[in-house]
Amino acid sequence: MTTALLHRRFPALEPMLPFLRLGDAPTPVRELRGTGRGGLWCKDESGYGSGGWGGNKVRKLEWLLPELRRRGTRTVLTVGATGTNWGLAATLYARDLGIDTVIALIDQPEDAHVREQLSRLRGSGATLHFTRSKPLTITAAPWLFLRHTRRLRLPVYLPAGGSAPIGVLGYVEAGLELGEQVAAGELPEPRHIVTAVGSGGTAAGLALGCALAGLRSEVLAVVVNDTLPLATTDLTRLADRAAAVLRKRGATFDVRPLRLASTRDYLGDGYGHPTPEATAAAQVAEAAGLHLDPVYSAKAFAAALTADPDGPVLFLNTYGPRG
Numbered sequence: 001m002t003t004a005l006l007h008r009r010f011p012a013l014e015p016m017l018p019f020l021r022l023g024d025a026p027t028p029v030r031e032l033r034g035t036g037r038g039g040l041w042c043k044d045e046s047g048y049g050s051g052g053w054g055g056n057k058v059r060k061l062e063w064l065l066p067e068l069r070r071r072g073t074r075t076v077l078t079v080g081a082t083g084t085n086w087g088l089a090a091t092l093y094a095r096d097l098g099i100d101t102v103i104a105l106i107d108q109p110e111d112a113h114v115r116e117q118l119s120r121l122r123g124s125g126a127t128l129h130f131t132r133s134k135p136l137t138i139t140a141a142p143w144l145f146l147r148h149t150r151r152l153r154l155p156v157y158l159p160a161g162g163s164a165p166i167g168v169l170g171y172v173e174a175g176l177e178l179g180e181q182v183a184a185g186e187l188p189e190p191r192h193i194v195t196a197v198g199s200g201g202t203a204a205g206l207a208l209g210c211a212l213a214g215l216r217s218e219v220l221a222v223v224v225n226d227t228l229p230l231a232t233t234d235l236t237r238l239a240d241r242a243a244a245v246l247r248k249r250g251a252t253f254d255v256r257p258l259r260l261a262s263t264r265d266y267l268g269d270g271y272g273h274p275t276p277e278a279t280a281a282a283q284v285a286e287a288a289g290l291h292l293d294p295v296y297s298a299k300a301f302a303a304a305l306t307a308d309p310d311g312p313v314l315f316l317n318t319y320g321p322r323g
């Protein structure tokens with residue numbers, strides 16, 4: 001096991017903030033060719049993680065899981081849409097530590113992609129409750145907590161997408177990693193970093209991590225979810241909460257203001273609703289060797305193809321299917 005870059009940067013954190021390495025870092029960066037635009041780079045998170053699922057949720061679990069283990073957690077309760085990548089990753093990696101995962105599932109537009117994901121979820125060992133909508137999930141919450149209490153211990157709740165402040169640290173770490181890759185000359189300093197926003201932790205963490213790394217890149221947060229507040233101010237607040245965790249556990253730094261802007265221009269009719277731009281972008285990506293999903297990464301890639309034509313632009317590929 002290697003130590004986290006965050007621990008190297010702030011040695012005081014090491015005893016205060018446990019880290020569990022789950023993937024091979026650094027993740028690769030490469031220039032994408034044949035996309036019809038120049039100056040487009042990719043940092044590819046798809047291969048991150050050793051278990052049955054990869055992608056961006058694994059980095060959040062590297063901080064969330066050891067924290068849960070330290071608290072003696074036996075059961076996690078979380079929420080997601082029926083195609084939840086977060087729920088699947090959480091279940092698979094928590095299971096390795098003997099922690100059970102219970103997921104309240106909210107409906108999303110059903111297609112082949114969602115059905116395939118739901119079948120992976122059924123095979124993962126997660127306990128699934130089809131609570132269908134946000135209001136019904138909130139109504140069911142007390143029952144869910146009691147139903148899954150074991151030996152007088154309530155399940156620990158983790159928010160959608162794993163975007164609790166400690167989970168956000170996964171992308172602070174990735175931002176530091178990117179800083180090292182830029183310093184080593186593997187890619188130019190991006191003017192923009194484009195990533196999909198479902199619960200916000202990835203974009204918020206990256207913005208904080210880039211600031212800590214001294215990068216001047218602006219994170220362009222492409223909102224693909226209309227069921228959570230994900231405006232620039234919400235994402236900045238989430239980054240501030242992650243920064244507060246770091247400070248509380250011994251790090252000292254000053255990084256204001258963060259370079260972060262969110263856009264809803266690629267959302268279409270809402271979470272999980274396909275858009276023509278995303279469908280076309282996924283085909284362009286495929287030709288450049290990237291396999292994207294329709295809910296998150298294809299919408300972000302559509303933005304990456306058009307944003308900041310002078311670049312350089314870095315696309316963060318967050319989608320990590322296995323098998």
Ligand SMILES: *Cc1c(COP(=O)(O)O)cnc(C)c1O
Nearest residue numbers: 085161198199200201202296318
């Ligand atoms: C969850 C997810 C995202 C969004 O990340 P957040 O941190 O929740 O904003 C992006 N891409 C994929 C493939 C995801 O599963």
